Amino acid sequence: MASSSEVRAILDLPSSSSATPAALQKKLSVPSARKPDGISRELFSLIGPSSTTLVAQLAKPRLKQKPNLGAGSKIKWEWRTFKNGARTDSLELRHWIKASADPEAEYPFAKYNVQRPTYTYSQDEYTRHLEDSEWTKEETDYLMNIVHEYDTRWYIIHDRYDYPGGAQRSMEDLKDRYCSVCRKLIRNRPWAGDENSKNVLLSSFSFDKEREVLRKRYITSLENRTPEQIAEEEALYMEIKRLEQNERRFKRERDDLLRTIAGIESGLPDIVEDEMQLTGVSSSDPKRSKKKGGGDLLDSPSTPLLSTPLARARPNMPPKNSAYALQHCITRIEQPPVGAGSSATKAAHQPAYLRSFKLPFPKAAIAQKVTQALTELGVSHARLVMPTQGNVALLEALLDATASLVDTKEDGDADGDGEGEDGRAQSVVSTRSARSRKHNRRSLSISSVETSATVSTRAGTKRQRRS
Structure with missing residues (x-):
């Protein structure tokens, strides 16, 4: 049960004792907590002193303590006169120096007065x-x-x-x-x-x-250039940079072409990249450089050899001999002479074509078997690195021999061993007919006359097979 003094304190009534109300309020008041740094007064009055984590987050970071650089011991400085050993006169100057320094010591900056050697003569x-x-x-x-x-x-x-x-x-x-x-x-x-x-x-x-x-x-x-001259020099500079860029691009394309000619990009496993070989190919070309006045003048990409009318009027034709043609893989086709009663027609014209477009290919019926047989031998007939006339002829003979071998094997498997000579004769006939069809397909040309002739040859071959 509460006493009367406690009831009076709760109801804020004056006490009947001799103690004053001010003293009683001071006794009952709770000591207030101090607001920490890094937090506002309004926020602290709301959360109170119990939220320590928020106070720790909002607290200001403390810097490192400043080092003590000998603040305890004081250094005494004096205003003294000194002599510079690099000077020849008797000039005396003054400067501040530590009191503990030797007054007779040499001036430290005199060593930077380095003189060049003096040359005298008699x-x-x-x-x-x-x-x-x-x-x-x-x-x-x-x-x-x-x-x-x-x-x-x-x-x-x-x-x-x-x-x-x-x-x-x-x-x-x-x-x-x-x-x-x-x-x-x-x-x-x-x-x-x-x-x-x-x-x-x-x-x-x-x-x-x-x-x-x-x-x-x-x-x-x-320094005395005019604005027109400066603009002209800038235009010339940009033109030079453009020519250099074109030269680098043409050089890169030439290197790619040389790699293609050498067979490096063909994907064949036997071709090994040799930089010396590419350099030799590029340096052995007589059209790459011309000597004039003792200096080497490279052909500019913007001015090719045959771009001027003078160059077209006097082309540098190679000599017509068999050794030169054999060395450079040149095949010359003599045109038939035109008589007095005949005229130059389209049939006498032979259009230009790439030899790689005339590569032979096996029949569609046995193409897979021929390709499989050549793959077993390690031969790739899909692409020639150097499609010269001799290489095309060798490839044609190889495909014919492989096709004949495949046909012979198929005929032998179909007829069996009991047919004897009749089966062998039929196999030979089928092989010859396949060769004739192959030859007709291989002689396909771009001109319409040769195309019609090839079509008629195929029709005759089909009628012969039917008969």
Whole structure:
């Protein structure tokens, strides 16, 4: 049961005791929790201090502690005077330096004052090696002294150069005279080191006056170009890039063609790719390059050999001999002479065709068996790497022999062993008829006259078989 004091505290009534209400409220108040960093006051008043995970997520990241770089010990600096060992005068300067540093120590930046070697000469050396009709000894001495004074800074030397009574000298004249004097002194004086170091030192004094003058003249002409000239040069540059791109494309296509001619792209297992062979094929072609004036001029893709009327008027025809034709696989067909009473008709014309279109093929009835027989022998008749006249003839003979072998085998299997001579004779007749049909099919031509003749031959063959 609650006491009266507790009831009064709940109802917020003044106590009858001597304790004041302020003291009682202070006693009953709950201490408030401190708002953590990284969270707003409104959000903390809603969630309270119990949600620790949200506070941890919204807390600000703590950075690493700053290192202590000797803050405890203080360094004392002094304003001292110093002398630069690279200077020849008695100039004294001041700078801040640590109090613990040695006042008699050498200035640390004096080691960066690197001087070029100074070349001096005697009267005898000048008389023997250095005399020049355009330069006197006094002016040469003045040049060597001013070069040493300004440490071979030629723009400053040319600006300060003022020899009394002397001619007007350009920067190239000054550099050429100075370098020539140094080279002659190095060559004619005894050298203590090796020959390689001497050549390196001589190359450091090499100077081409004419080349330098031409270079500056060219730069001046570039700076004085008009907008029309700049546009023309850009157009020429784009044209050169286009020609180079076309040249690379034609070279790539030529390489692909050479690979096809050599049989690398045929897929045959016996063909091995040889880069030297392709290079030899491309270099042995006499139309690839022409020598003129001691230089090699490659045929440009945009100007082929037979594109000009002059080239078409005077073609370079090969000699008509059997050795040249045999070497280059050339077959010449002599045209029949046209008599007085005859006229050149379409029948006398022989149209041009590719020899690969005239490749023989077996009959459809036995094509699968012929192909299987040739595959067992390791021969591929579908494509010739080099379809020359001799290779086509050999392929034709091989297909005929294979077809005859297949026909003979089929006739023997059909008739059996009891037919004897009649079966063998019938097999031979069927083989001959197959050869005649094969020959008629192989002689198919593009012209209509030959086509009609072939059709009539096939019809005669069919009538003979029916009879």
